[in-house]
Amino acid sequence: MVTSALSQPIAYPAVGASLDIAHVSHAFEVDGAELPVLDDVSLIVEPSEFVALLGPSGCGKSTLLRLIAGLDAPRSGILREDEARIKGPHPSRVVVFQDPTLFPWRSVWDNVALGLEAQGILKSRRQRVDDVIDLVGLTGFRNAYPHQLSGGMAQRVALARALVNDPKVLVLDEPLGKLDSLTRIAMQAELVALWQRKGFTTLLVTHDVEEALVLANRVVVLSDRPARIKADIAVERPYPRHRGDPYLADLRRQILGLLGLDATW
Amino acid sequence: MSTFSLSDVAATDHLPRGGGLADKLRIARPGAAAALAWAAFGAACLVREDVGDWSRTNDVAIAAFVIAGVVLSGALAAGHLGRAGAGLRKRSPWLVALGLFLTVWELATAKFAWLPLPFFPPPQAIIEVYTDDLPKLADSAWASVKLQLGGYLIGAALGFITGVSIGWSTRIGYWVHPVLRFIGPLPATAWLPIAFFTFPSSWSASTFLIALATGFPVTVLTWSGVASVSNAYYDVARTLGARPSFLVLKVAIPAALPHVFVGLFMGLGSSFAVLVVAEMIGVKAGLGWYLQWAQGWAAYANMYAALLVMSLLCSGAITLLFKLRDRVLIWQKGVVKW
Numbered sequence: 001m002v003t004s005a006l007s008q009p010i011a012y013p014a015v016g017a018s019l020d021i022a023h024v025s026h027a028f029e030v031d032g033a034e035l036p037v038l039d040d041v042s043l044i045v046e047p048s049e050f051v052a053l054l055g056p057s058g059c060g061k062s063t064l065l066r067l068i069a070g071l072d073a074p075r076s077g078i079l080r081e082d083e084a085r086i087k088g089p090h091p092s093r094v095v096v097f098q099d100p101t102l103f104p105w106r107s108v109w110d111n112v113a114l115g116l117e118a119q120g121i122l123k124s125r126r127q128r129v130d131d132v133i134d135l136v137g138l139t140g141f142r143n144a145y146p147h148q149l150s151g152g153m154a155q156r157v158a159l160a161r162a163l164v165n166d167p168k169v170l171v172l173d174e175p176l177g178k179l180d181s182l183t184r185i186a187m188q189a190e191l192v193a194l195w196q197r198k199g200f201t202t203l204l205v206t207h208d209v210e211e212a213l214v215l216a217n218r219v220v221v222l223s224d225r226p227a228r229i230k231a232d233i234a235v236e237r238p239y240p241r242h243r244g245d246p247y248l249a250d251l252r253r254q255i256l257g258l259l260g261l262d263a264t265w
Numbered sequence: 266m267s268t269f270s271l272s273d274v275a276a277t278d279h280l281p282r283g284g285g286l287a288d289k290l291r292i293a294r295p296g297a298a299a300a301l302a303w304a305a306f307g308a309a310c311l312v313r314e315d316v317g318d319w320s321r322t323n324d325v326a327i328a329a330f331v332i333a334g335v336v337l338s339g340a341l342a343a344g345h346l347g348r349a350g351a352g353l354r355k356r357s358p359w360l361v362a363l364g365l366f367l368t369v370w371e372l373a374t375a376k377f378a379w380l381p382l383p384f385f386p387p388p389q390a391i392i393e394v395y396t397d398d399l400p401k402l403a404d405s406a407w408a409s410v411k412l413q414l415g416g417y418l419i420g421a422a423l424g425f426i427t428g429v430s431i432g433w434s435t436r437i438g439y440w441v442h443p444v445l446r447f448i449g450p451l452p453a454t455a456w457l458p459i460a461f462f463t464f465p466s467s468w469s470a471s472t473f474l475i476a477l478a479t480g481f482p483v484t485v486l487t488w489s490g491v492a493s494v495s496n497a498y499y500d501v502a503r504t505l506g507a508r509p510s511f512l513v514l515k516v517a518i519p520a521a522l523p524h525v526f527v528g529l530f531m532g533l534g535s536s537f538a539v540l541v542v543a544e545m546i547g548v549k550a551g552l553g554w555y556l557q558w559a560q561g562w563a564a565y566a567n568m569y570a571a572l573l574v575m576s577l578l579c580s581g582a583i584t585l586l587f588k589l590r591d592r593v594l595i596w597q598k599g600v601v602k603w
Contacts, residue, residue: 069504091506101497105519105596115505117515145596165505 016048016201017082017092017168019068024077026063027226036226037063038074043220043229050195050202052212055222056259061205064227065173068203069095081169091115093169094162098177100154102146108157109133109142115165128164136160136190152183163194170195172204176211188214192239209255213248214241221258231258289341295357296340302364303333309371310389316378321389321396329367336360383565390566391573398567401555406574408550412468413540413582416475420536421529424480428487428528432521433513445484453478453539461547471543478539479532483525490524491517523597526590533586537579552578 026038037060045051053061066072067079070089079086081093094115102111113129116122122129133142136156146154155175162170172191176184192215195202206212212219213235221231233255237247307329310322336353343350367388373379375387394402431438431445453474464470494517502516544553552575559567 069500071500071503089503089506091504093504095500095504097497097501099497101495101501103498103501103516103519105522105594107596114502118502118505118507118511147596161501161505 015168016199018047019043019045019169019201019203020078020080020083021045021064021068022078022080024064024067024074024079025226026060026067026072026074038067039226039228041077041227041229043232045201045203048199048201049218050192050204050216051218051220052204052206052216053220053222054206054209054212054255054259055227056224057207059222059225060227061222062173065095065171065203065205068169069093069171071095091119091165092167093171094165094167095171095173096155096158096162096175098174100146100151100158102149102154102157102161104146107143107145108138108149111146111157112160112164114161119165132160132164135163135194152179152187155179155187159191159194163198167200169201169203172202174205174207177206177208184211189240191215196239209252209259210243210248212255213251214243219251219255221255231255289344292343292354293340295354295361296336296343299357299360299364300333300337300340302361302368303329303336304364306364306367306371307333309368309376312372313376315375315387315389317375317382317387317390319375319387319389319393321393322375325389325392329364333364383563386566386569391570394567394570398570402567402571402574405550405552405555405571406578408548408554409540409544409552409575410578412471412544412548412551413475413536416472416540417479417533417536419472420476420479421483421532423476424483424528424532425487425525427480428484428525429491429513429518429521431484432488432491433517445481449481449485453481453535454542457543457546467543467547467549471540471548474539474543475536478535479529482531482535483528486524486528486531487521490521493524494520523594526586526594529586530583533582537582541575 021041021043024038024041025036027034027036029035041064043051053064055061063072067074068086070086070093073087081090086093102108103114106114109129110117112133113122113126116125116129130142133139136159138153138156138160141149141153146157149157158175176187179187188211202216204212204215216235219231219233219235220229221233222228223230233251235248235251237245241248307326310326310329315322336357339346339350339353340357343354346353371387371389374382374385375389427441427445431441456474456477457470460470460474461467464473498516498520499512502512507516540551541553541556544551545557548554552571555571556568559565559571
């Protein structure tokens with residue numbers, strides 16, 4: 001169902017934006033004490049690149065994503081999208097969170113239409129909502145409510161809700177983390193296909209090394225909190241990638257070593 | 266009772282039409298028992314002279330026999346009545362209980378006076394109120410409905426707006442919250458003496474009190490509903506380009522609606538109490554006033570009759586509220602049925 005849906009062409013202005021993260025540091029206040037989470041992180045993401053941010057859990061990856069999304073402002077440093085400083089949230093940078101966070105009082109269609117409605121442009125673009133729902137393979141579920149959906153379907157709705165805005169940057173915060181492994185593998189393939197078709201810049205936070213290697217052009221490995229960039233590894237392999245590829249297996253061993261897990265190999 | 270339990274009813278539900286005579290009789294059994302109970306009530310009305318002077322005894326007896334006849338023929342023809350037949354079968358156990366209760370009541374009051382008169386009037390005395398004092402009772406009921414509806418709608422609207430405001434804006438919360446804590450827990454009835462001489466009319470005073478009784482729970486529940494909305498919803502909406510007005514109207518309020526309905530339900534209950542007290546004390550109309558008036562004349566049958574009407578109205582109001590909730594909150598799974 002999904003693959004056939006993907007083969008229907010839809011005209012998208014497929015332009016990714018570049019991201020420039022310059023000397024960004026951030027800290028939280030916990031019980032009066034400063035808790036540094038990001039330490040002088042600098043990263044340049046080229047337009048339409050697929051970058052995976054990999055790091056131990058709780059290292060500050062999600063914080064970095066919130067800064068990129070504009071949901072929080074950094075303590076120091078500057079973030080830019082296409083040379084323009086990021087000052088707040090903007091629908092050109094859409095986040096898909098680990099939980100689908102669908103609005104339970106809205107049907108699938110209304111959830112997907114959320115961004116267009118919030119920007120006041122829904123009336124002229126109702127067809128887009130239908131198209132994107134078809135694109136993620138949920139054609140028969142337009143009028144369903146979130147509590148009627150499975151985890152994978154809910155995450156597809158969340159993806160459609162992001163895509164309907166034609167984002168220049170798609171920010172993915174472990175969006176597949178809670179799915180069962182079969183659904184997960186299927187959705188990884190869909191994600192790559194979508195990204196190749198539409199060309200948005202993609203930032204994926206994950207702690208799954210294999211997922212990062214199957215999906216991304218570049219894997220950025222972060223250290224324990226406060227997060228620093230430990231390594232920036234290019235994955236030069238064409239898509240679709242094979243999980244058993246010895247090149248990827250080698251990279252995987254290397255990355256697990258960086259994360260301090262050599263003993264398991 | 267257990268002979269006519271629901272399992273019987275369920276088991277007979279799917280029998281084919283026009284089965285054998287034995288089958289037909291078996292299906293008709295609960296209905297026949299109900300008819301019997303109502304016939305017993307009719308007979309109880311006629312079994313001997315009333316101990317008091319009630320004019321509707323014969324009419325009630327006739328009505329009881331008519332009901333018994335209708336129930337019996339309905340039970341026998343249930344197979345041909347479709348949904349109505351199924352509904353009758355489902356309610357038969359209750360019809361039996363009601364018929365028996367009326368029989369005992371009739372015997373215990375009008376026939377043998379086991380319960381002291383005039384405090385326990387017989388069924389025909391209450392029917393007499395409905396037939397002979399209908400205009401006054403209907404006027405009273407209508408007055409109550411008008412007063413309740415006005416006060417409740419004002420209180421619910423103000424409570425909702427206040428709740429959303431203090432849940433959303435910390436600055437408004439700073440000023441309103443202490444006032445709410447100070448005034449809210451006070452029973453609205455405590456304001457009665459003050460309200461009746463500060464307001465220009467007893468009607469406006471009662472409206473104010475009913476609004477107050479409704480407003481407090483609605484405010485608190487709306488507020489807690491808005492305050493408990495997960496930040497994740499706001500994050501999602503903000504990254505999709507939502508402005509603050511959208512966050513309030515399309516995120517905070519819909520997310521808070523389940524709480525709001527709990528507040529509306531609680532407000533309805535406490536406003537009923539205020540309504541009746543206000544009518545008993547100051548307003549010269551309404552069912553509360555009717556009760557008070559009936560007590561003054563020692564007209565106990567009128568009191569029971571008014572109580573019955575009041576109970577139907579209150580229950581109807583709650584039913585309406587729940588119907589509205591089921592419609593608005595259709596996206597929730599497993600909502601409680603009233």
